[in-house]
Amino acid sequence: MIVNKNDFHSFLKKVNSGLGNFSEVIVPYHIRSDDEKPALHFFRFEESKLPNLNFFRTVDPLKILFYLTREKVYPLGQKNHTRIIVGVKACDIKALHLLDKAMLQSGFVDPAYKQWRENTLIISSDCDFLHETCSCNLVNGHPYSESGYDLNLSVIDGNYLIGIGSERSQEFIELMKREITVANSTISDLEIVKSNREKVFDQLVEKNNPLNHSSDFSEFRKVEHKNWEEVSKECIGCGACTNICPTCYCLILNDESSEKDFVKVRSYDSCQWYGYARVAGGGTPRPKMTERFRNRYLCKFDYMHKNFGEIGCTGCGRCTEACAAKIDFREVVKNVSAIAQEVN
Amino acid sequence: MQNPYEVIPAEIYEVMQESPLIRTLRFKPKKPIQFKTGQFIEVGIPGIGEGPFTPSSSHYTVDDMDVTIMKTGFLTEYVHKLHAGATIGIRGPFGSNYPLEKFKGKDVLILGGGCGLAPLRSLFLTMLHDHKDYNSITFLAGAKTPKDCIYKDEVTEWRKYDNVRFIRAVDEVPVGEQWEEDVCLVTKLLRKIDMKPDGNPAIVCGPPVMMKFGTFDLLKYGYKEENLYLSMEKKMYCGFGQCRHCVIGGYYACKDGPVFTYNQIKNEEAIWD
Ligand SMILES: Cc1cc2nc3c(=O)[nH]c(=O)nc-3n(C[C@H](O)[C@H](O)[C@H](O)COP(=O)(O)OP(=O)(O)OC[C@H]3O[C@@H](n4cnc5c(N)ncnc54)[C@H](O)[C@@H]3O)c2cc1C
Ligand code: SF4
Ligand code: SF4
Numbered sequence: 236m237i238v239n240k241n242d243f244h245s246f247l248k249k250v251n252s253g254l255g256n257f258s259e260v261i262v263p264y265h266i267r268s269d270d271e272k273p274a275l276h277f278f279r280f281e282e283s284k285l286p287n288l289n290f291f292r293t294v295d296p297l298k299i300l301f302y303l304t305r306e307k308v309y310p311l312g313q314k315n316h317t318r319i320i321v322g323v324k325a326c327d328i329k330a331l332h333l334l335d336k337a338m339l340q341s342g343f344v345d346p347a348y349k350q351w352r353e354n355t356l357i358i359s360s361d362c363d364f365l366h367e368t369c370s371c372n373l374v375n376g377h378p379y380s381e382s383g384y385d386l387n388l389s390v391i392d393g394n395y396l397i398g399i400g401s402e403r404s405q406e407f408i409e410l411m412k413r414e415i416t417v418a419n420s421t422i423s424d425l426e427i428v429k430s431n432r433e434k435v436f437d438q439l440v441e442k443n444n445p446l447n448h449s450s451d452f453s454e455f456r457k458v459e460h461k462n463w464e465e466v467s468k469e470c471i472g473c474g475a476c477t478n479i480c481p482t483c484y485c486l487i488l489n490d491e492s493s494e495k496d497f498v499k500v501r502s503y504d505s506c507q508w509y510g511y512a513r514v515a516g517g518g519t520p521r522p523k524m525t526e527r528f529r530n531r532y533l534c535k536f537d538y539m540h541k542n543f544g545e546i547g548c549t550g551c552g553r554c555t556e557a558c559a560a561k562i563d564f565r566e567v568v569k570n571v572s573a574i575a576q577e578v579n
Numbered sequence: 580m581q582n583p584y585e586v587i588p589a590e591i592y593e594v595m596q597e598s599p600l601i602r603t604l605r606f607k608p609k610k611p612i613q614f615k616t617g618q619f620i621e622v623g624i625p626g627i628g629e630g631p632f633t634p635s636s637s638h639y640t641v642d643d644m645d646v647t648i649m650k651t652g653f654l655t656e657y658v659h660k661l662h663a664g665a666t667i668g669i670r671g672p673f674g675s676n677y678p679l680e681k682f683k684g685k686d687v688l689i690l691g692g693g694c695g696l697a698p699l700r701s702l703f704l705t706m707l708h709d710h711k712d713y714n715s716i717t718f719l720a721g722a723k724t725p726k727d728c729i730y731k732d733e734v735t736e737w738r739k740y741d742n743v744r745f746i747r748a749v750d751e752v753p754v755g756e757q758w759e760e761d762v763c764l765v766t767k768l769l770r771k772i773d774m775k776p777d778g779n780p781a782i783v784c785g786p787p788v789m790m791k792f793g794t795f796d797l798l799k800y801g802y803k804e805e806n807l808y809l810s811m812e813k814k815m816y817c818g819f820g821q822c823r824h825c826v827i828g829g830y831y832a833c834k835d836g837p838v839f840t841y842n843q844i845k846n847e848e849a850i851w852d
């Protein structure tokens with residue numbers, strides 16, 4: 236399907252203000268006016284502002300819309316409204332796929348997460364620009380999604396080519412067809428999309444060339460403590476990296492019960508913090524910062540692989556962007572990976 | 580859809596002071612909690628918090644349960660202030676259990692100390708219920724001093740069975756305290772009994788140091804790695820594999836454990852910390 240960009244935006248505007256059964260449309264907006272260093276955040280659609288649907292990832296990970304920073308999990312409230320999130324990037328789609336495995340397919344179901352998943356239509360979009368930390372290509376990713384979305388947008392000049400990824404997007408499509416002109420896409424449209432995608436991917440590959448590393452992470456465990464000490468020496472243990480990572484989901488369960496009602500609230504925790512694994516009596520398996528630093532890398536590349544059959548890094552680059560000590564995640568992975576290959 | 584965060588209210592009807600630091604709470608959950616011995620539950624006090632504890636009662640009584648809790652910090656301080664009539668909140672059961680079917684017909688050895696006796700009492704009571712199914716049951720229990728011994732009132736009952744031995748030891752007997760049984764580290768009791776390590780299971784639970792040296796001794800005496808059952812205590816929040824706090828290597832102590840064979844986890848790091 237092909238739609239005109241402006242038509243599509245005005246359609247989203249109508250949907251956001253009550254057309255159809257959707258209660259809100261969430262889109263990325265620039266949060267700074269200078270275009271030198273663009274940064275995007277998800278906000279509810281605003282009448283007067285044009286969203287930036289095809290840029291690169293938002294500053295905040297998509298997880299904050301599905302796995303809230305603080306959320307009541309018992310008793311469970313009913314979330315009976317349907318959201319649409321537009322402009323989701325491939326890296327965040329991948330992260331959601333991993334969270335699905337962790338939260339829906341591991342023998343138990345996190346009911347609050349499940350509700351958000353069921354109530355949200357996801358419209359992804361190809362990346363047309365790159366953030367300096369973007370590195371999906373280093374972990375087997377691409378700057379566009381091939382699955383995991385309900386609909387996907389690719390820009391062709393003043394139009395969007397809309398790809399369909401799920402049956403549940405049907406309602407949205409029907410509504411759209413009633414409101415704006417929807418043309419059929421042609422072979423040449425698809426070819427333009429393909430070549431745009433290749434172009435961005437090539438830019439990404441070139442940009443990240445100095446950071447290339449092996450995609451075999453199985454030997455990370457064998458890397459010695461002294462090497463981890465070296466790569467982690469600047470780390471101050473703030474936990475910014477885990478909080479902003481789209482695939483980190485470690486939680487604290489808080490009890491907010493009263494005498495009469497039991498109430499459980501979950502919020503984010505960080506394995507980078509000293510208290511994380513501390514048990515009664517004061518013992519902890521990772522008393523040193525180096526050990527906690529190492530834990531994060533092993534969790535992403537080894538433990539999650541063991542738990543879910545895929546690594547826990549999508550290459551979104553947020554941890555590098557957020558690091559207070561300016562540690563570049565990609566460089567650490569590259570260095571550790573090189574040492575791991577040697578040890579082998 | 581079952582919410583794993585669901586809290587089942589339970590009323591405490593009796594509190595027993597087992598030792599200066601250990602109490603057993605007996606409670607009736609509003610809904611039976613169908614646990615298998617070895618599994619754990621989350622015990623919560625409204626507005627204070629919750630923590631993982633193993634029921635210390637037999638899994639044949641799912642509507643009338645015990646937990647034996649040592650005072651060690653923030654939450655357990657509050658637990659020790661609870662009286663009969665108080666309401667607590669239970670989540671669970673969670674985790675793996677002792678594979679009783681593998682113990683049937685065997686000579687079962689149970690080794691524990693301190694508050695590690697809580698899950699072992701559950702196992703022991705559950706096995707006593709069908710004691711004829713086992714060739715023999717030997718329970719070696721340790722405590723620091725005589726007044727630290729728990730489950731004192733039950734010992735006579737436990738010693739009534741032909742194929743069951745319950746042997747106790749204390750590390751030391753301070754002046755003024757009475758003790759007629761063994762005085763040694765509980766692991767030293769192993770030498771006093773005729774062990775049958777060949778193909779038989781041994782179950783260990785206790786403070787980390789005891790678990791570590793107990794395990795090494797049993798291996799030395801010929802128990803097989805895959806027949807050594809350990810209950811691992813790690814930091815736990817959710818209890819069912821979501822919060823990741825308890826992950827050792829790629830294993831979840833809460834979901835794949837708490838009961839592990841030594842064989843499963845021996846190569847993971849920091850298992851005794
Ligand atoms: C599977 C399993 C079974 C267990 N079975 C038993 C048993 O049968 N009997 C028994 O006595 N013990 C058992 N334990 C140990 C028991 O869970 C701990 O002793 C208990 O949780 C200690 O809690 P505490 O708050 O009193 O101790 P603390 O030392 O104060 O805290 C222990 C942990 O709770 C956290 N914590 C403490 N206060 C707060 C707070 N205000 N807010 C947030 N977090 C806090 C700490 O960070 C720490 O990680 C078991 C543990 C596990 C993992
Ligand atoms: S580890 Fe860093 S780059 Fe990888 S997914 Fe998490 S935040 Fe993104
Ligand atoms: S990491 Fe890849 S998918 Fe994510 S925003 Fe950057 S280019 Fe797009």
Ligand code: FES
Pocket residue numbers: 814815816817818819820821822823824825826831832833834
């Ligand atoms: S206790 Fe939460 S994952 Fe094990």
